Amino acid sequence: MITINDIAEMAGVSRTTVSRVINSTGYVSEKARKRVMDVIEETGYVPSQHAKSLRTKETKIIGVILPKISTDTSSRTVNGMNSVFEGIGYQILLTTTDLERQKEIEHLRLLQNRQVDGIILIATNVDQALMDEIKTSKVPVVVVGQEMSGVPSVIFDDHAAARRMTELLIEKGRRSIGYIGVDEADRSVGVQRKAGYLEAMAQHGIEVEDAWLETGDFSIESGYEAASRMLEASSRKVDAVFAATDRMGLGAWRYIRRHGYDIPGDIAIVGIGASETSRFIEPALTTIEYEYEQAGSVAARTMMQLLQGEKGVSEKKVLDFKLVERDSI
Amino acid sequence: MITINDIAEMAGVSRTTVSRVINSTGYVSEKARKRVMDVIEETGYVPSQHAKSLRTKETKIIGVILPKISTDTSSRTVNGMNSVFEGIGYQILLTTTDLERQKEIEHLRLLQNRQVDGIILIATNVDQALMDEIKTSKVPVVVVGQEMSGVPSVIFDDHAAARRMTELLIEKGRRSIGYIGVDEADRSVGVQRKAGYLEAMAQHGIEVEDAWLETGDFSIESGYEAASRMLEASSRKVDAVFAATDRMGLGAWRYIRRHGYDIPGDIAIVGIGASETSRFIEPALTTIEYEYEQAGSVAARTMMQLLQGEKGVSEKKVLDFKLVERDSI
DNA sequence: CACAAATGTGGAATCGATTCCCTAATTCAG
């Protein structure tokens, strides 16, 4: 392997000078610069990142922790981050937790040992242990998807989105609206969205039956099963189903269709996420569009501010949503 | 930051001994080991990867180059790789080319400078320049998706899959089968699939009209437009459309539906890829299922063999496909 | 013209590990 010493020797200068040429720092005469450049060109030399990082304590690598890789949400968010990092020479070290919660902490540690410059965590919960780990982190952490006090986070206004969606259903004349949520360890998806739904219902004086409240685990199958339980159990038949995520909505949609109900004639169905599939099914799913790409790029930019030591980086960035009304309603 | 020297001092041994404890090499007495372990435990010390890599020339990081991140294909492939790497302490450094071909070479270089241990490239072409770059790479490269002589590659049998799919259409009584392909720089998707289609057509003595052959760019929109051109132009109206990818198939599906044709009554439509959306549309898209997760894990395992210096690593691994017959046919 | 400032370059310490080579203390076989 060719090193800075080789270059120095070939160019007839010291390695100090070579270093200066590479990093364009300090004083270097035009002649020396040219000679060094030529040799570098010729040999195709590239400096060792390790040696460099060892001294500078910088890696230009950002660790990203995802709950799952194969979902619209994740890939679009990563896409957004990538668009920012790419231009400025940073790269992404990816890890996934497969929705196992304790792995978030594990990976947080792992990435620090890899000495990444910063960590972006797409969080699914706000456990105390997780927050502690984040707060004692040696490198800056930006959280996406969950609000975490004291930690810069990028979030969507889940509460308002769910309320707005519920109101839309009510405006359309639906009264018996079932809700398929997720575990409440997930503050954003589990708690906020449900709260928005409940608030809208309460505001319109609609009493929510226990049988209308179901829980899934983000998967299509769990949506299917939740819908099945809901439709079989409730005494006041639901005339609308609000799924906290499009994937679960898709499952519910499937169940409803398969069991001979008309959408939206008998039952309306809505989700959140604006997944690709939601556009293509017929009737197309009414949903909330979140700009995941934007979430990614905002998180990336926040990270850069943190790295550049800017203070007063706002702790919380709330992104907007868009209601996408389609045929399922 | 706490270093090996601190640990050595606190444990009252030399850093050599600490290193031995960490890496379980050489001779260390039980007593010394215990003392060192205790101190490490206490301090939460973790060795610097940079210093380590600087000496050992190993990073335990595999670079992955994707054409695009937000697609089923990519994310499932990465998922498969991840499942292998995760267990053995390797991590994935991700880059994407956004389908720009010259970026593949650029990133190949970039990753080498990052001194990753190996590179897995999800390739979309087999340009000479790309192959040259791969062959002169300092670190092992595994290619997924394209056959590249002299380079370990993991591929699907695109030719056989397309032929089989075409035959299925012919068995179903279709004769005028249009084909939406992609640029032929992509040997697998552009050339092999088309060849499979053409071969099946020829074998059954069906003459292919020029107007039946269209080209898209992998996007849904391009499928829509290709279908539009095809259906407006051809003199012998097509009674089936074979799209080289599900996404383009989805676009075609859309066009066909919107223009009042019945699927599969008037026109059958099929794709390749078994995307999630393809299952949910009605009529559901008939497609070919590729095991992308498997492709990822096979690529990862091949990489490990390469890294462990096993020779005789087979140059080409061809994965199977599965015909998924659904309602669109 | 003299002296300060600006410019150019190299020597050597440093970052935090690994590892080769040596020495010292035990253990063991004959």
Next chain:
DNA sequence: CTGAATTAGGGAATCGATTCCACATTTGTG
């Protein structure tokens, strides 16, 4: 009991950069 093995542990070189400091040369200014 003695001379090899075996076990234990330290000293110091090394990996490939960056960077502080010192010194030499050139330029500028009153």
